[in-house]
Amino acid sequence: MTSETILLVFDILGTFAFGLSGALVAIRRQLDLFGILVLAAATGVAGGITRDLLIGATPPAALRDLWPLALAAGSGLVAVFTWAQLERVSRPVMLLDALGLGTFAVAGTQTALDAGLHAPGAVLLGMISAVGGGVLRDMMSAEVPRVLREDIYALAALAGAIVYVGALSLGLPEGAAAAGAVALAVVLRIASVRYGWTLPRAPGS
Amino acid sequence: MTSETILLVFDILGTFAFGLSGALVAIRRQLDLFGILVLAAATGVAGGITRDLLIGATPPAALRDLWPLALAAGSGLVAVFTWAQLERVSRPVMLLDALGLGTFAVAGTQTALDAGLHAPGAVLLGMISAVGGGVLRDMMSAEVPRVLREDIYALAALAGAIVYVGALSLGLPEGAAAAGAVALAVVLRIASVRYGWTLPRAPGS
Amino acid sequence: MTSETILLVFDILGTFAFGLSGALVAIRRQLDLFGILVLAAATGVAGGITRDLLIGATPPAALRDLWPLALAAGSGLVAVFTWAQLERVSRPVMLLDALGLGTFAVAGTQTALDAGLHAPGAVLLGMISAVGGGVLRDMMSAEVPRVLREDIYALAALAGAIVYVGALSLGLPEGAAAAGAVALAVVLRIASVRYGWTLPRAPGS
Numbered sequence: 001m002t003s004e005t006i007l008l009v010f011d012i013l014g015t016f017a018f019g020l021s022g023a024l025v026a027i028r029r030q031l032d033l034f035g036i037l038v039l040a041a042a043t044g045v046a047g048g049i050t051r052d053l054l055i056g057a058t059p060p061a062a063l064r065d066l067w068p069l070a071l072a073a074g075s076g077l078v079a080v081f082t083w084a085q086l087e088r089v090s091r092p093v094m095l096l097d098a099l100g101l102g103t104f105a106v107a108g109t110q111t112a113l114d115a116g117l118h119a120p121g122a123v124l125l126g127m128i129s130a131v132g133g134g135v136l137r138d139m140m141s142a143e144v145p146r147v148l149r150e151d152i153y154a155l156a157a158l159a160g161a162i163v164y165v166g167a168l169s170l171g172l173p174e175g176a177a178a179a180g181a182v183a184l185a186v187v188l189r190i191a192s193v194r195y196g197w198t199l200p201r202a203p204g205s
Numbered sequence: 206m207t208s209e210t211i212l213l214v215f216d217i218l219g220t221f222a223f224g225l226s227g228a229l230v231a232i233r234r235q236l237d238l239f240g241i242l243v244l245a246a247a248t249g250v251a252g253g254i255t256r257d258l259l260i261g262a263t264p265p266a267a268l269r270d271l272w273p274l275a276l277a278a279g280s281g282l283v284a285v286f287t288w289a290q291l292e293r294v295s296r297p298v299m300l301l302d303a304l305g306l307g308t309f310a311v312a313g314t315q316t317a318l319d320a321g322l323h324a325p326g327a328v329l330l331g332m333i334s335a336v337g338g339g340v341l342r343d344m345m346s347a348e349v350p351r352v353l354r355e356d357i358y359a360l361a362a363l364a365g366a367i368v369y370v371g372a373l374s375l376g377l378p379e380g381a382a383a384a385g386a387v388a389l390a391v392v393l394r395i396a397s398v399r400y401g402w403t404l405p406r407a408p409g410s
Numbered sequence: 411m412t413s414e415t416i417l418l419v420f421d422i423l424g425t426f427a428f429g430l431s432g433a434l435v436a437i438r439r440q441l442d443l444f445g446i447l448v449l450a451a452a453t454g455v456a457g458g459i460t461r462d463l464l465i466g467a468t469p470p471a472a473l474r475d476l477w478p479l480a481l482a483a484g485s486g487l488v489a490v491f492t493w494a495q496l497e498r499v500s501r502p503v504m505l506l507d508a509l510g511l512g513t514f515a516v517a518g519t520q521t522a523l524d525a526g527l528h529a530p531g532a533v534l535l536g537m538i539s540a541v542g543g544g545v546l547r548d549m550m551s552a553e554v555p556r557v558l559r560e561d562i563y564a565l566a567a568l569a570g571a572i573v574y575v576g577a578l579s580l581g582l583p584e585g586a587a588a589a590g591a592v593a594l595a596v597v598l599r600i601a602s603v604r605y606g607w608t609l610p611r612a613p614g615s
Contacts, residue, residue: 026353033404034360035353049259054459056468058261063326121473135550140340142349144439144552148449151442199443234554237561238609244558254464263466268531345545347554 006178007110011048014103015068018133019044019075020086021096025141026076027083037076043137044072047104051129055115094193097134097146098156102185105130105157106164106178119165126161127154130185151199152192160185211383212315216253219308220273223338224249224280225291226301230346231281232288242281244345249277251341252309256334260320299398302339302351303361307390310335310362311369311383324370331366332359335390356404357397365390416588417520421458424513425478428543429454429485430496431506435551436486437493447486453547454482457514461539465525504603507544507556508566512595515540515567516574516588529575536571537564540595561609562602570595 022043026036045062052060062068079086086092109126117125131147131154138145147153160181167177191197227248231241250267257265267273284291291297314331322330336352336359343350352358365386372382396402432453436446455472462470472478489496496502519536527535541557541564548555557563570591577587601607 029349030406031353032356032406034356034358038359039353053258053463054469054473056261056466059259059320059322059326059330063259063322063329066325069329115469117469117473120476121469124473124479125469139344139549140350140353142347142552145550148436148441148445148550151444153444154448155444231558236558239561239563239565240558243564258463261466264464264525264527264531264535268464268527268534271530274534344549345555345558347552 003110003114003174006174007107007114010103010107010110010178010182011068012071014100014107014133015044015048015071016075017096017103018047018100018137019072020079021093021100021134022072022137023076023079024083024086024093024096025137027079029141033080036080037073039137039140040076040079041069041072042140043133044075045069045133046136047100047108047129047132050132051108051111051125054125054128055112055117057115091193095190098186098189100133101130101153101157101189102160102182104133105160105185106181109161109164110174110178113165113168119169123158123161123165126164127157130154130157130161150193152188152197155199156185156189156192159188208315208319208379211379212312212319215308215312215383215387216273217276219305219312219338220249220253220276221280222301222308223252223305223342224277225284226298226305227277227338227342228281228284229288229291229298229301230342232284234346238285241285242278244342245281245284246274246277247345248338248342249280250274250338252305252313252334252337255337256313256316256330259330259333260317260322262320296398300395303391303394305338306335306358306362306394307365307387309338310365310390311386314366314369315379315383318370318373324374328363328366328370331369332362335359335362335366355398357393357402360404361390361394361397364393413520413524413584416584417517417524420513420517420588420592421478422481424457424510424517424543425454425481426485427506427513428457428510428547429482430489431503431510431544432482432547433486433489434493434496434503434506435547437489439551443490446490447483449547449550450486450489451479451482452550453543454485455479455543456546457510457518457539457542460542461518461521461535464535464538465522465527467525501603505600508596508599510543511540511563511567511599512570512592514543515570515595516591519571519574520584520588523575523578529579533568533571533575536574537567540564540567540571560603562598562607565609566595566599566602569598 019040023036023040026039045068049060049062105126108129109122112122112125135145163184164181224245228241228245231244250273254265254267310331313334314327317327317330340350369382369386429450433446433450436449455478459470459472515536518539519532522532522535545555573594574591
């Protein structure tokens with residue numbers, strides 16, 4: 001796979017997963033159909049728009065191309081019709097969110113590298129674009145963003161981005177590096193929830 | 206009217222209407238005078254700044270020119286002195302918000318067309334800049350944005366933007382197209398509130 | 411001092427002060443270690459990123475250089491280890507926030523002048539970048555931003571920015587102008603809290 005293909009595939013996966021997660025939150029909060037589509041669309045494209053604004057790539061792909069918003073809103077429609085099935089899975093929002101987090105971490109890092117940022121800047125941009133969708137979703141739902149509440153969240157995105165850059169610098173093929181990095185971030189995130197991994201709290205707090 | 210005149214007239218109307226709506230929300234929440242001016246200013250210019258950032262027109266007009274912020278803050282002062290009269294109207298925040306929504310939908314669409322975006326991108330940008338002010342106002346007031354809670358909100362902005370682009374492509378004069386599109390969006394929004402129009406909810410939610 | 415040195419010194423001070431304030435809020439809200447670092451980092455760099463996006467300086471310094479995020483996150487670590495001491499000071503979040511407010515108001519104004527904005531635009535950008543960090547911190551903590559709740563907040567930043575531009579136009583050396591403007595903003599902010607200064611509220615509210 002070339003880096004463009006990776007970027008596209010992971011962007012599509014992440015947009016769809018985040019869109020579904022936004023739609024499920026909207027359904028739980030009893031929003032109407034349009035509210036569901038709006039929260040799905042906003043959650044799906046927010047990370048990519050943030051990324052594009054920060055590297056100065058305006059207008060962002062989510063406005064220049066039609067597929068990101070269409071896909072994210074489409075994920076809202078899918079959620080409306082498969083809502084009952086999705087809720088049968090244990091913690092569906094967390095799982096979809098973890099998938100979006102991992103894919104966007106790698107896609108954001110690759111975009112930043114393509115834009116000429118140095119490796120640490122690319123890793124940071126990868127993490128920011130990975131958490132951006134969830135932050136917007138949670139803030140629009142008047143919740144404290146889970147990036148703040150949960151121990152291994154931005155950290156999982158950061159780990160994926162670092163491993164991706166590290167694997168590329170070791171000369172691994174981009175496809176393998178990307179797949180491994182996404183898998184690491186997703187597994188790290190899900191395992192931290194399942195096994196209750198936490199970081200130490202501030203002493204005395 | 207040329208497209209620049211339309212843009213300016215509707216930007217002025219929208220900034221003032223959104224500014225008033227922000228000020229009324231601030232007064233209801235017992236904010237002090239400066240809080241009222243800040244929420245009025247932020248609500249009045251947020252849509253335009255979002256629009257300018259997304260098409261890469263930096264610094265945004267609201268910082269390059271002085272009138273947008275002065276007008277939006279001025280609307281806060283007007284609200285302070287006419288507050289009692291404004292509140293006598295039934296649902297004044299909703300009415301002002303509807304007017305801002307319609308005018309910004311058309312102004313945002315025209316700005317995007319001037320910047321060279323294709324028609325669907327321009328419609329999207331029109332919708333985003335129309336809802337941007339209200340989203341910021343509601344989030345700064347720690348409320349779930351009404352774009353999420355209310356059925357015909359972003360949809361009304363979307364309808365206005367689509368009709369504007371459609372009318373232009375049919376060769377209608379810009380002034381007539383703009384006036385018609387704004388009227389449609391405003392009437393659609395107000396009627397949906399007055400008559401309780403809703404979209405279907407997700408099955409089972 | 412040249413304007414670049416001033417900018418750098420005040421950027422460093424403001425980033426650290428805002429970072430500490432974000433970390434203290436996170437500790438009070440019982441966030442875990444990573445949440446503390448994230449809120450410290452976001453609060454520390456948000457004003458600068460907003461400023462850079464608005465003048466079109468992309469990617470923003472906080473992504474291009476490494477020190478802003480490292481410093482802001484480092485302030486989170488400092489807060490974790492000195493938390494008990496910091497809380498012994500009366501109202502530590504307010505004091506640190508006031509220091510960040512004053513330094514960012516001047517640094518933001520200088521950045522805008524360097525970017526060629528006219529004086530009123532530079533003053534506005536100074537105020538926006540000064541309040542940006544606190545707004546993000548409060549919104550991420552699901553609180554109404556204090557820029558809206560408190561009378562002399564954005565006003566203190568505005569006063570500092572105006573005095574800075576005024577002193578420069580009178581030919582004062584940049585270092586003296588900057589130090590005086592920061593001192594004014596910080597003292598104004600702290601005095602307004604200590605002595606309960608308020609602005610008049612809307613009549614009847």
